[in-house]
Amino acid sequence: MFIKNTWYVAAWAHEITEAAPFSRTLLGKPVVMWRNADGSITALPDRCPHRGAPLSQGRIEQGQLRCMYHGMLFNSDGACTHIPGQSRMPPGADLQRFPVVERNKWVWIWMGDPELADPSLIPDTFWLDSPDWRYRPDYMHYQVNYLLISDNLLDFSHLAFVHEKTLGGSAAYAEVRSEIDKLPNGLHIERWHMDSTPAPFVTNLVGWTHNVDRWNIYDFVMPGILLMDSGSARAGTGARQGNRSEAVEFRSAQALTPETEHSSHYFFSQAHNFSLDDASVTDNLHAGLLAGFKEDWEMLHAQARVLDLDPDFKMMPLGVDTALGYFRALVNKNLAAERKLSAAA
Amino acid sequence: MFIKNTWYVAAWAHEITEAAPFSRTLLGKPVVMWRNADGSITALPDRCPHRGAPLSQGRIEQGQLRCMYHGMLFNSDGACTHIPGQSRMPPGADLQRFPVVERNKWVWIWMGDPELADPSLIPDTFWLDSPDWRYRPDYMHYQVNYLLISDNLLDFSHLAFVHEKTLGGSAAYAEVRSEIDKLPNGLHIERWHMDSTPAPFVTNLVGWTHNVDRWNIYDFVMPGILLMDSGSARAGTGARQGNRSEAVEFRSAQALTPETEHSSHYFFSQAHNFSLDDASVTDNLHAGLLAGFKEDWEMLHAQARVLDLDPDFKMMPLGVDTALGYFRALVNKNLAAERKLSAAA
Amino acid sequence: MFIKNTWYVAAWAHEITEAAPFSRTLLGKPVVMWRNADGSITALPDRCPHRGAPLSQGRIEQGQLRCMYHGMLFNSDGACTHIPGQSRMPPGADLQRFPVVERNKWVWIWMGDPELADPSLIPDTFWLDSPDWRYRPDYMHYQVNYLLISDNLLDFSHLAFVHEKTLGGSAAYAEVRSEIDKLPNGLHIERWHMDSTPAPFVTNLVGWTHNVDRWNIYDFVMPGILLMDSGSARAGTGARQGNRSEAVEFRSAQALTPETEHSSHYFFSQAHNFSLDDASVTDNLHAGLLAGFKEDWEMLHAQARVLDLDPDFKMMPLGVDTALGYFRALVNKNLAAERKLSAAA
Missing domain, CATH: 3.90.380.10 (Naphthalene 1,2-dioxygenase Alpha Subunit; Chain A, domain 1)
Structure with missing residues (x-):
């Protein structure tokens, strides 16, 4: 049992890049993270909805994450944009994006109700990013x-x-x-x-x-x-x-x-x-x-x-x-x- | 839970020899196998009925398998033929032999009801043994x-x-x-x-x-x-x-x-x-x-x-x-x- | 389930010294032992009553054992003699000493009711300490x-x-x-x-x-x-x-x-x-x-x-x-x- 409605540190900022997905299990749930072209960070469940393969074994394709088991593709909002061999997107194919805030070199994640994810609750660690x-x-x-x-x-x-x-x-x-x-x-x-x-x-x-x-x-x-x-x-x-x-x-x-x-x-x-x-x-x-x-x-x-x-x-x-x-x-x-x-x- | 009444591959033929018993756990059950002088293969539970020692730690003696913990001896049909220190064979001393068929380099085993073990059910893999x-x-x-x-x-x-x-x-x-x-x-x-x-x-x-x-x-x-x-x-x-x-x-x-x-x-x-x-x-x-x-x-x-x-x-x-x-x-x-x-x- | 009211061998005598505490888990319970200046051996639960840290990670201080997590100190009878930052000894701070008998190079311990720990029950192993x-x-x-x-x-x-x-x-x-x-x-x-x-x-x-x-x-x-x-x-x-x-x-x-x-x-x-x-x-x-x-x-x-x-x-x-x-x-x-x-x- 873990508290869900609170900000957790998920990573140091330098761990999350545009080049490759990064995986870390948080509160018992595998999470995959990568950095978007605009510098923002996407965090999704690191589990393909199809058969549970870890998306972090996949690759970034122009800002989207490809599952390298059977090829489902997810954009930076977690929406499934391609399923090989079929055109219909079935219900349940989208992943829910976790709220993430990068502040002062720490990447904070909210694993609970996204409605409650208020960035002002994040503690101040100004010295982590101060000259x-x-x-x-x-x-x-x-x-x-x-x-x-x-x-x-x-x-x-x-x-x-x-x-x-x-x-x-x-x-x-x-x-x-x-x-x-x-x-x-x-x-x-x-x-x-x-x-x-x-x-x-x-x-x-x-x-x-x-x-x-x-x-x-x-x-x-x-x-x-x-x-x-x-x-x-x-x-x-x-x-x-x-x-x-x-x-x-x-x-x-x-x-x-x-x-x-x-x-x-x-x-x-x-x-x-x-x-x-x-x-x-x-x-x-x-x-x-x-x-x-x-x-x-x-x-x-x-x-x-x-x-x-x-x-x-x-x-x-x-x-x-x-x-x-x-x-x-x-x-x-x-x-x-x-x-x-x-x-x- | 595994299906029992079906043929499973237990080994490649070359793995089973006359020289030494071979052990593999199949469907949760340890199985010991060895090759008889006539080329046939015996497969028995790899567990001595006495105290559960693995028979595969034992040795082949003129076509029979000796448990090397306390010396019980089993013939190629699984029957116990010798118990050191006693002449009476108690009920339960015999092991049930698993049906085995060697075909095209694969050794097939039947872990379910022996009555149902019909070799004609084995899939054809002729190219495994073809020039x-x-x-x-x-x-x-x-x-x-x-x-x-x-x-x-x-x-x-x-x-x-x-x-x-x-x-x-x-x-x-x-x-x-x-x-x-x-x-x-x-x-x-x-x-x-x-x-x-x-x-x-x-x-x-x-x-x-x-x-x-x-x-x-x-x-x-x-x-x-x-x-x-x-x-x-x-x-x-x-x-x-x-x-x-x-x-x-x-x-x-x-x-x-x-x-x-x-x-x-x-x-x-x-x-x-x-x-x-x-x-x-x-x-x-x-x-x-x-x-x-x-x-x-x-x-x-x-x-x-x-x-x-x-x-x-x-x-x-x-x-x-x-x-x-x-x-x-x-x-x-x-x-x-x-x-x-x-x-x- | 283990029999408790009997003497068990806990160690060879040479394993227990004055210099450092020795830990061994016996009957599922961690036990710490050390030798006192008079040659006798103290055996206590190897678990600080405070937060469960192993006392064997601690050090001997003039015949007493210091827990090196938060500093509780125990004497050779298991009594707590010092708690940093407080003068009151709370109930439960003392540890119960296990009966120990060193005889013929073996250290025997009694993990059950101390009232029943009769040294005459220890088997004779005279040749372990005979010229x-x-x-x-x-x-x-x-x-x-x-x-x-x-x-x-x-x-x-x-x-x-x-x-x-x-x-x-x-x-x-x-x-x-x-x-x-x-x-x-x-x-x-x-x-x-x-x-x-x-x-x-x-x-x-x-x-x-x-x-x-x-x-x-x-x-x-x-x-x-x-x-x-x-x-x-x-x-x-x-x-x-x-x-x-x-x-x-x-x-x-x-x-x-x-x-x-x-x-x-x-x-x-x-x-x-x-x-x-x-x-x-x-x-x-x-x-x-x-x-x-x-x-x-x-x-x-x-x-x-x-x-x-x-x-x-x-x-x-x-x-x-x-x-x-x-x-x-x-x-x-x-x-x-x-x-x-x-x-x-």
């Missing part, structure tokens, strides 16, 4: 349900343990309390760790060994989007009061999209706004992020293997689980609302 | 239900797309209408493509670039046997009227046998009746066929992955589906008849 | 239910077939009748093969080609422990009457522990009491054993694949199955008693 920020876009595939990943992202106390030698650092980081505010569609979380040792990736990046005031300030919103302002400043220079003149700042955009009940897509990036002309800084920052995210990957797959052994296991809420508990409740509330809506329809 | 034809026997394993493969073989319009660069060629091939006649146990299909570019494999084989009149004339019969006369003649030389003096002719024998609900055996060959002394022609023809069959293999596995995502998906019949629709109905009719028969028994 | 015997400890992982392996160990007639060229030898070995005595928790089996060719591994080990009197005398007890005195003596020198002066003697300890319903742990060893200073004898004996055990592994996995094809298949008891039939009945009796006990509770 003031640099980053390397990336992607990981998880063989776990996406909620295990959102749990992970909603409690940064794990940085002190999972990421001790990468993104985290001192165990004291785990003792810090976050401030958590509810948003209509998620949470706002602020976590300050004052006068702490710098995270290993910061030391790697800018050479700092002196203590820092360190922050992670982020929104985590439906269906699983993390938008974060983070950074570190020389301890005591007033970063918390707004002075970032002695700070390194980052902007992170991370998006979870379920592939199936047991697998997930994870789109991520971490941007910097200094040394913009030095590609090695971008690379170094990305390498540090990736090292940490591989640690998450290992931990979450290990966790999933344990959970699979006993479906009756009940997790035990701790103080650190306030945010993720709230988010899971929000997910369930949305799922219940959609069930009610579809039962009424 | 007038040459071919290389081959086999592929599919991880899909056999009906997806029979669908594929019952609609050659896919040649224009799946096999554009191998067995097919021009997209116009897909616009041709087949003539379809119902047979009591299958279909007879005739497909003529007049004045067309030659298929790539024909150009490869005999160097033709001129246009051809091209035919595929075949029976497709229960349980999944394709018997085809195909070829190409210089366009306008009257092949359709019977003059094949300027033609290259082929005979194809292809057989599907379910392994399980989700996997299938595919035995195939394509024979030629010219340049019989030139092995490179046989090899070239086979290589072209295999290139095409690998394209089918890719497409059908991709199709099966899409179908697996949504068991509720209903295929949409097109004009090209007449033959396969009829064949699937015939399969269902046979299955229903066998269910009725076994309910009555 | 009079030498062996190499070993382990194999099986992807089959443990009962298929205990079936195998309860009927040595298979040596003549599965192990013809390793542990077995002449087919006549399979004709020998074992003497079987029931024990309260298993069976006592005696098998003598008089005046037989020696087993290939014995010829390899000591060069004998003359005939021997050969014995396998063993207890096979709950839950799946084989304790064997075996050997060969020059034929006619009175070994059966107690004279082992012209014999080579072995002691074998083998233990089965279910991992899941479909996989098993197999701990094994074969010790010798001669040429104690010659490590090549120990290695040679072990290599011979391992060659045979790989043959079992192949046969049992092949058997499991056949059994998986048809869950309705019923095995056919033969004379050789007396012991394994009795043992399976004993297993079922124990399972029924535990079900009754747990229903009453």
